[in-house]
Amino acid sequence: MKQKDYNSCTVGEIVADNFATAKVFSRYHIDFCCHGNTPFTEACRNRGIDPEVVVRELDALQENMENNVPDFAGWPIDLLIDYVLKIHHRGIRAKGPQIEVLLNKVTEVHSKNHPELLQIQALFRDSLSDLNNHLLKEENVLFPYVYEMFQAKEKGRKTAKFHCDTILYPIEVMESEHSLEGERFEKISLLTNKFTAPEDACASFRLVLQQLRQFDEALHEHIHLENNIIFPGALKLEKEVTV
Template sequence: MRFASMTVGEIAAAYPDATDIFTRYGIDYCCGGRRNFTEATRSRGLDPDQIGREIIGREKDAARLTGKRNPFSIPQIIDQILQYHHAYVRDKRQTLPPLAKKVASTHGGKHPELSAVSQLTENLFDELENHMRKEEKILFPAILALVSHRENGTPLPQVRFQSIAQPIAMMERDHSQTGRELYGLQRITNDFTVPEDGCVSYKELCEKLRDVQAHIFEHLHLENNILFPRALELERTLRENPRDNGFSF
């Protein structure tokens, strides 16, 4: 079977529509992206061959529509992360923790889980802000400097690490923590389900948290499974063959 020896993250990066299928079957493709596909599907009681066929079926449809996969360069991917994903987190940070706090203070008596939801939501966004600043100030400029060095011969800046593998490993650890917190929110809210006696604001909170989880998983996937492997590959190529202009990113 085509996917037997691949990791879930490799499949998610190569077959963009696979992420919908993974989400539908509860297979973690961003923080659990290094897991072998066969093992990850079997651990959910699923048949890897059947899931593999679904992914290939969707890929054929997508290829027919778009003609190609993953057409973006490293700078374009970083731009997409900044303009779309980081901006989204900052936007939601303005409204979601205050909403969770308000719902907890109004309905916490009847629904004691809301206090934990509020605390987790606040922590999640504070940590994400801190994490995104590290990406924006340290990691992404280092990756873009590699691209510019490769394309224009610009000198590489002095950095405090020997390889971008070090800040990448730190970012991946942060991503795993974010993933745990999002799964924690999903568990406490019983899969973002409003209890029968839940009010309108409880419903709004659940809907928004569900959206945030999906959006952040997509963000982590783009970094863990697409940007980081490509940046590491670029650094490795440059080390082995400085400024080999025949290589394109």
């Protein structure tokens, strides 16, 4: 199998082409979502990692391709948005408050010996509040217009421009908010030693760290799909169908 020239790609492009590569980047703590536009070589060196080491892992992954990895890059944009809404938006609203309840209980019991829990609690609370506003903007403003553009293209017709002339502006806002969430969860990861339970952690403490890790992983996929596939696709669509 012909290997990809990763050095000519951004990390976001690599993951968009094959989402299985996200596991490799996550292992090296290379941000493929909020900083997906960073060139591969630069992203590796920013983490103090030899790019050739990562290339070997990516090549090995390509040679042993898993068939069950979704081909997100091959999905039509309306299906991608459906997936984000039904998997990620619903997931945040369903799981976020459950995690917060457990985190509050763990913080109440363990913050005396683990004061970092107070900061984690505040970061997660602010994240849920800001994410709720973020999701509403996507659901009520941006995504309905992208659906409209997609339908226009499917029917071979044109559609009116976005109310503020272009979707570039709301997309820039969404990307900025994504970066803020990425920074928050990077702080949570640092405060929890990469979501690792301390030796004196009870079952609830261990469970909430596991749930925070899963929430973080889902958020990475969510942001990746929007920043690296949906948003570029929507801007391309805008050029094709608006008048």
